[in-house]
Amino acid sequence: MIVLVASCDMFKTSETAGPAGDEPIVLTGGEIIVTIGEDGELLYAPEDVSVSVGDTVVWENKSGAHDVVFGTVPDGVDAEAISLTTLATESGPAHSVTFENSGTYKYHCTPHKELGMFGTVTVE
Template structure:
């Protein structure tokens, strides 16, 4: 995450079983929240705050916020494309896409 309201890079490609660390480098608080309908079939759900569903993450925004300097790690065990967003800045277009390759 960069300053402002965007993920940097907006699209990231990694390998299966790779761990990605999201770091909030801005002064604003952000979340990393997967779109449930934006996950490969059978992939585990992820969201900062440890939520198990998109609705739970949206319902408890404060628990998932990453302050400046905070980080959140996700290990991607299934190949495919993952779509995610920042809850408070979703309407500003703060979304990202992660492609996991075999």
């Protein structure tokens, strides 16, 4: 006799973060979730994501006061226009960017920059 056991989790349409938060949550439609301040930590999880042109990254605040300020962007991209320069203090989606230009986008949290709170989006 063979018994098969299936979990409801195997039919999810998204990928969830691994134990260390290394993998982004990927939703259908080219939308990636990056968490901010998970468990009170001063980090973006994951710190580095790779997306395709036209994909959207959503930064979701979990705790604390954070922003998403782009310092390095590809030529022709307005870093200020895609940055969240006010502090997000409530839990939930805080900011989103749909990436229309390929290249490397480096960002940081202004209040926690000196503590190493950085992230990178690579658009291919």
